[in-house]
Amino acid sequence: MNSVVRTTCPYCGVGCGVEARPAENGGYEITGDKHHPANFGRLCVKGAALGETLGLDGRLLYPEVGGERVSWDAALDETANRLQAIINEFGPKAVAFYASGQLLTEDYYAANKLMKGFIGAGNIDTNSRLCMSSAVVGYKRAFGADFVPCSYEDLEQTDLVILVGSNAAWAHPVLYQRLAQVKKLRPQMKVVVIDPRRTATCDIADLHLALRPGSDAALFVGLLNILQPSLAINSFDGQNAALEIAAEWSLEKCADFCQLESAAVQTFWQWFTQANRAMTLYTMGINQSSSGSDKCNAIINVHLASGKIGRGGCGPFSLTGQPNAMGGREVGGLANQLACHMNFEPADIARLGRFWGSERIAETPGLMAVELFEAIGRGEVKAVWIMGTNPVVSLPDNSRVAQALARCPLVIVSDVVCETDTSRFASVKFPALAWGEKNGTVTNSERRISRQRAFLPAPGEARADWWMVAQIARRLGYREAFDWQHPQQIFSEHAALSGYENNGTRAFDISNLAYMTSEQYDALEPVRWPVSGDAHSSFKSWRENGKFQLLPVEPVLPQAKVDHYYPLILNSGRIRDQWHTMTRTGSVPRLMQHITMPIMEIHPRDAKRYGVTHEGLVRVASRSGGMVAKVRVSESQLPGNVFVPMHWNQQFARKGQINSLVASVCDPHSGQPESKQTAVRIQRWQPAWCGEIFARVAIAFGEEFHWWKQATPGVHHFLCAADSDAKAWIETLAAGRGWQLQTACGDGQFHHVLAWYHGELQLAFYSANGWQDISAAAVLSAFEQAPTTASERHRLLAGKAPDTQPDTGATVCSCFGVGEKTILAAIAGGCRSVAQLGEKLRCGTNCGSCIPELKALLK
Known part of the structure; x- marks a missing residue:
């Protein structure tokens, strides 16, 4: 192309x-x-x-059964036969699909149709359960439908933006930069950030409420109490019950519950009541809670009660975490919903049966993510098809997830990556298309449908996920219902279903797109649903015959409780440059430069109390498991709380998985895990040595080592630490290879080794009592072109760059590879603003995610 x-x-x-x-x-x-x-x-x-x-290193390119490459026909026949045997013996509920917000809408639709429409059980759920299912419950309870009543354009019109449980600067950086630009152009617009941590998002905040973790609902229930006098009687269903609870939440009670100053809470409430237009943007900090659904409704309640909804610049705006989480919601990818926003009600079940021509429509909701894998562990689910996701990393209490999959008779994995924490349990592996090879649609947080178009050919024998589903369906006897040849046919069917017997009774309706030709589908421009009418008028008009609902919400704290043995609350979340379980971003060298290994952020007071030091190592343990992280002491943390990112897996770290610590505690309505609060203890770990190793050969680490893989093309590169003898380990690694070793030691304080073979660098190893500042760029350069002089080799042995190569320091701007030392030098040279730094170094001029750090350095 x-x-x-x-x-x-x-x-x-x-x-x-x-x-x-x-x-x-x-x-x-x-x-x-x-x-x-x-x-x-x-x-x-x-x-x-x-x-x-876009490279093919590590790609799964061919079907496998039992670890052996087979043809597609053999893999599909084997899978269908085993699925059919399980269904015949144990019934359809013994089969389950676990899908992903990484799938395209067409893939999702095909999987849901097969599972709920023809296998006849509700057991298809998705990793989107882990990020936004509480938001779905909130919208459905309040509006009667999963309808996000906001758009990005609203940010340009609002007077007040509330970001609650959202570090948008790192998790949704493009949207955050749009908001930052609005704040710059209209400084009178107020921004409130509600988050226990002081994150990069606080950079534009007029008010930061660093509340007690998990106490968010009280702020909005108390605000509803303030709004009560302006509400007419019976404006909403459930109004009396909601207001009765709210009346008990005075300013003093809310402030005490949230551990905030009363004046700060009052300021927030005054800003909301005085603003003509207000938006609340929320995500995992709200949703990932044992009471997440109620927190969502507490937010929606105040927008309904104040009238700050259904018009420009207003509304409760749930930001989705994945590219097609919204598309999954549209097609019924959650176990407790049917396709096109239909529910498990007799009329909807019958309607879907008529449209699909099936008498096997699932009649009851299926198992949600956490309970699904618990059922696999109990042996109730005998076969699971995992599509484009990595539940052994992403689900809570993941050691139990691994144990469940190890016992499951049939585990089917369709993925783009050959080796993941999940795929090692696969009976069957299907090679899927990756981004750049896929053709279909996705829907974003504001309900906008966009085309994802292929610009690369399918490598090896990789195929679209919808194609795999259709092939299995045909082998199970449902050829006519799955006789698609192109994703446009699937999209047209999905769009037609959205309007089938609808007549305005269901909010989701894209039936105007059902009759596109292939050429029109290929050329489809981004479009927001409902396709007819603007966003706000559509939101108001589709419920003309019914009332919105105020939900009675009683604020509660998280189920996680600290005690003498587990005295700290652990918060998990995303970092700026990594994505989910790192199967894509972990392979990009520049995305591993900002934060190179799992970190644990801790307040200085707690660091002193528990004897941990900045840049040192720490063991973090809960009642479920443990991990090792690097300490980052920061005033951004509340005392009594620590933060650890969620991304690392067993392919990139030993003992780096955050979800080994998180318990399987879920919201009873949404099934979403409480991933934001876990009681933990910490213990300083002072290994015999910390080090960095670069090698042309593969590295084998023993169980006594902790290691963290670094993305480095052509070289095996790890940070590592251990209590064993570094010198003995390197000598064992070098034995029998004919390497010439060049060594530097310093009274037991450090041990450096370079290994040469016929003039080429084979290995570079740097260990010491603590972490050293090693010039990775200089080492990697030496692998490509060996230094020629003795002085250059000695500088390399010391881990230093040549005199001609400047030391840029830790990466701050990943877009342009600008390091901290380079930035500090520019500041010393006269740069006094982010704009001047950007003009000189380009940092902060692309995605803007590094701007808060640039401001901190300027200070």
Whole structure:
């Protein structure tokens, strides 16, 4: 393909448009699509690095059964036969699908249709259960439908933005930069951030409420009490019960419950009541809670009660975490819903049966994510098809998830990556298409449908997920219902179903798109549903015959409780440059430069109390499991709380998985896990040595080692630490290879080794009592071209860059590879603002995610 291809970013739910064009080096240049209304050309660092994820290293390219490569026909026949045997013996509920917000809508639709429509059980759920299912419950209870009543354009019109449980600066950076630009142009607009941590998002905040973890609902229940006098009698269903509870939440009670100053809470309430237009943006900090659904409804309640909804610049806005979490919601990808926002009600079940021509429609909801894998562990579910996700990393209490899959008779994994924590349990592996090879649609947080277009050929024997589902369905006897030849046919069927016997009774309706030709589908521009009418009028009009609902919400604290043995609360979340379980971003070198290994942020007071030091190592343990992380002492943390990122898996770290600590505690309504609060203890770990190793050969680590893989092309590169003898380990590694070793030791304080073979560098190893500042760029350069002089070799042995190569320091701006020392030098040279730094070094001029750090350095 030689022309520019317009497609959509595969990361967060902002849904940015991107353009892919052939590059001179043979790869592809990825840039933002200036015409896409979600981003208007802006990309975050992850999106800008998409061109670096297109290689085939580590790809799953051929079907496998029992670890052996087979033909597609053999793999599909074997899978269908085993599925049919399980259904015949144990019934349809013994089969389950576990899907992903990484799937395209067409893939999702096919999987849901097969599971709920023809196998006849509700057991299809998705990793989106882990990020936004509480928001779905909140919207459905309040509006009668899963309808997000906001758009990105509303940010330009609002007077007050509340970000609650959302570090949008890192998790939704393009949307955050859009908000930051609005704040710059209209400084009178107020921004409130409600979060226990002081995150990068607070950079534009007029007010930061660092509340007690999990206490968010009280702020909004108390606000509802303030709004009570302005409400007419019986304006909403459930109004009396909701207001009766709210009346008990005075300013003093709310402040005490949230552990905030009364004046700060009062300021927030006054800003909300005085603002003509207000928006509340919320995500995992609200949703990932044992009371997440109620927290969502507490937020929605105040927007309904104040009338700040259904018009420009207003509304409760749930930001989705994945590129097609919304699309999954549309097609019935959650176990407790049917396709096109239909429910498990007799009329909807019958309607779906008529449309699909099936008498086997599931009549009851299926198992939600956590309970699904518990059922696998108990042996009730005998077969599971896992599509494009990594539940052994992402689900809570993941050691039990691994044990469950190890006992499951049939585990089918369709993925793009050959080796994941989950795929090692696979009986069958199907090679899926990756981003750049896929063709279909996705829906972003504001309900905007965009095309994801292929610009790369399918490698090996990789196939679309919908194709795999259709092939299995045909082998199970349902050929006519799955006789698709192109994703456009699936989309048209999905769109037609959205309008089938609808007549305005269901909010989701894209039936105007049902009769597109293939050419029109290929050319489809981004479009927001409902397709007819503007967003706000559609929201108000579709419920003309009914009332919205105020939900009575009694604020409660998380189920996690500290005690003498587990005295700290652990919060988990995302970091700026990584994505989910790192199967894509972990392979990009520049995305591993900002934060190179799992960190644990802790307040200085707690660091002193528990004897941990900045940059040192710490063991973190809960009642479920443990991990090792690097300490980052920060005033951004509340005392009594620590933060650890969620991304690392067993392919990138030993003992780096956050979800080994998190218990399987879920919201009773949404099934979403309480991933934000876990009681833990910490213990300083002072290993015999910490080090960094670079090698041409594969490295084998023993159980006594902790290691963290670094993405480095052509070289095996790890950070590592152990209590064993470093010298003995290196000598064992070098034995019998004919290497010449060049060594430097310093009274037991450090041990450095370079290994040479015929003049080429084979290994570079640097260990010491603590972490050293090693110039990785200089070491990697030496692997490509060995230093020629003795002085250059000695500098390399010391881990230092040549005199001609400047030391840039830790990476701050990943977009342009600008290091901390370079930035500090520019500041010392006269740069006094972010704009001046950007003009001189380019840092902060692309995605803007590093701007808060630039401001901190300027201070």
